[in-house]
Amino acid sequence: MTVAIDGLTYTDKTYDGSAIEPTGTLQITGGDVRVSELEVLYEGTSANGMNYSNSYAPKDAGTYQVTYKVADSNEDYTGKVTYTFTISPKTVTADMIGTIAAQEY
Numbered sequence: 001m002t003v004a005i006d007g008l009t010y011t012d013k014t015y016d017g018s019a020i021e022p023t024g025t026l027q028i029t030g031g032d033v034r035v036s037e038l039e040v041l042y043e044g045t046s047a048n049g050m051n052y053s054n055s056y057a058p059k060d061a062g063t064y065q066v067t068y069k070v071a072d073s074n075e076d077y078t079g080k081v082t083y084t085f086t087i088s089p090k091t092v093t094a095d096m097i098g099t100i101a102a103q104e105y
Helices: none
Strands: 004-009 023-029 038-046 051-054 062-070 080-088
Touching: 004 062, 004 080
Parallel strands: none
Antiparallel strands: 004 023, 038 051, 038 062, 062 080
16 A cells, blocks of 8 residues: 655755755655654765765755655555755855964965
8 A cells, every 4th residue: 555755845955064954744644654664865966976875864065855765664555755955055255254364484
């Protein structure tokens, strides 16, 4: 039996050094599957060209997708949902750069 997995929203964001987190509450309908039993996989490519594949949310600028999936070991249910999102590079501005003390050369 296939279950429906939904309830989250991923919004694009600008790099701030933290992992991107969804908003909302993950819900499973149509079967007896706990949210804690879902497999989670983040995949994508960072802005510097590095491939990413991990169960932890990415922090680097790039384009990614996350898939929440009923584990293959569950013989009674199937189902998955995929969200796509982008972490944009942060623009460096003059106020981000501090003064540098005089250096002897």
